[in-house]
Amino acid sequence: MITFEAVRKQFPDGTVAVDDLDLELPTGRITVFVGPSGCGKTTSLRMINRMLEPTGGTVAIDGRDVRSQDPATLRRGIGYVIQHAGLFPHKTVLDNVLTVPRLVGRGRERHRALELLERVGLPAALADRYPAQLSGGQQQRVGVARALAADPPVMLMDEPFSAVDPVVRGQLQEEFLRLQAELGKTIAIVTHDIDEAVVLGDRIAVFRQGGHLAQVGTPEELLTKPADAFVRDFVGRDRGYRGLSFQGSEGLVLRPLDGVALDEQGRPVGVDGTFRAGDSLRVVVDLTLTSPTGTAVQVDDQGRATGLVHHHDVVDLLEKRR
Ligand SMILES: Nc1ncnc2c1ncn2[C@@H]1O[C@H](COP(=O)(O)OP(=O)(O)O)[C@@H](O)[C@H]1O
Ligand SMILES: [Mg+2]
Numbered sequence: 610m611i612t613f614e615a616v617r618k619q620f621p622d623g624t625v626a627v628d629d630l631d632l633e634l635p636t637g638r639i640t641v642f643v644g645p646s647g648c649g650k651t652t653s654l655r656m657i658n659r660m661l662e663p664t665g666g667t668v669a670i671d672g673r674d675v676r677s678q679d680p681a682t683l684r685r686g687i688g689y690v691i692q693h694a695g696l697f698p699h700k701t702v703l704d705n706v707l708t709v710p711r712l713v714g715r716g717r718e719r720h721r722a723l724e725l726l727e728r729v730g731l732p733a734a735l736a737d738r739y740p741a742q743l744s745g746g747q748q749q750r751v752g753v754a755r756a757l758a759a760d761p762p763v764m765l766m767d768e769p770f771s772a773v774d775p776v777v778r779g780q781l782q783e784e785f786l787r788l789q790a791e792l793g794k795t796i797a798i799v800t801h802d803i804d805e806a807v808v809l810g811d812r813i814a815v816f817r818q819g820g821h822l823a824q825v826g827t828p829e830e831l832l833t834k835p836a837d838a839f840v841r842d843f844v845g846r847d848r849g850y851r852g853l854s855f856q857g858s859e860g861l862v863l864r865p866l867d868g869v870a871l872d873e874q875g876r877p878v879g880v881d882g883t884f885r886a887g888d889s890l891r892v893v894v895d896l897t898l899t900s901p902t903g904t905a906v907q908v909d910d911q912g913r914a915t916g917l918v919h920h921h922d923v924v925d926l927l928e929k930r931r
């Protein structure tokens with residue numbers, strides 16, 4: 610676990626970038642630092658690997674003050690990924706990834722680097738290219754592969770997916786979550802994008818101007834119980850809709866399948882999308898809002914239709930839960 614205890618960072622010019630920060634980043638989970646620009650996210654991140662030193666309080670990893678550890682040794686256990694990947698332009702993709710294991714002095718390096726590239730979704734054929742010959746998304750993948758090269762238990766990522774277009778960003782986020790499900794690293798990610806925070810975070814820390822922590826909690830807690838007006842504004846007007854992702858569809862009263870054509874197995878025909886009993890209300894609402902009849906068909910595990918809901922039914926259910 611990484612802990613911030615009463616951490617403060619004041620720069621020599623007097624700017625207080627982080628003020629009295631208390632925060633815990635659980636082991637093996639993703640904690641996202643989110644907030645508007647200039648509110649101290651990057652500064653907080655950099656105090657974990659001693660790129661910056663706090664002017665007050667303590668940052669500790671598993672109970673050990675990071676200041677008691679030699680910076681070079683400390684950083685071997687901490688992968689670091691930045692926006693635009695920060696690759697060495699004059700080194701090939703492979704050599705960029707190899708930078709780290711060479712520092713650590715491991716054998717079988719080339720093989721491992723190629724394996725890592727494959728893991729982050731890059732074909733081995735790209736290994737001998739230079740960064741400028743890659744797309745932004747590919748460069749960002751190389752940056753992740755490089756950070757993973759020494760197999761560090763901790764990863765710090767500063768706006769890792771911000772420089773790529775939304776479609777590629779979505780793919781990178783998805784692949785990253787798949788990788789993390791296997792690796793179980795302790796990860797801190799900085800972003801200014803609340804949607805990214807909700808997708809990636811097990812826990813989200815919302816920062817506000819002046820380096821204050823506004824709220825920390827699960828995505829669900831932030832969306833459904835914002836601590837104050839600042840957080841409510843920051844998570845956005847459509848938080849009610851996004852919050853539906855965390856509400857199950859159990860308790861919806863199903864209507865008869867009037868007007869729904871079924872095949873011999875009882876599966877609906879000519880329906881764009883269906884939901885299952887375990888799906889969230891957001892899935893159901895998405896379906897009802899895009900269906901010309903305002904309805905969505907529920908199916909069982911075999912795909913057989915079990916009933917119909919109208920979007921009014923969802924509204925009624927939400928009324929009841931309130
Ligand atoms: N080296 C520095 N000297 C003085 N002020 C700095 C320095 N680095 C960052 N700051 C200031 O500290 C505040 C927080 O910066 P930063 O942590 O980079 O914010 P964020 O990552 O949330 O956008 C900003 O007001 C920024 O201008
Ligand atoms: Mg920043």
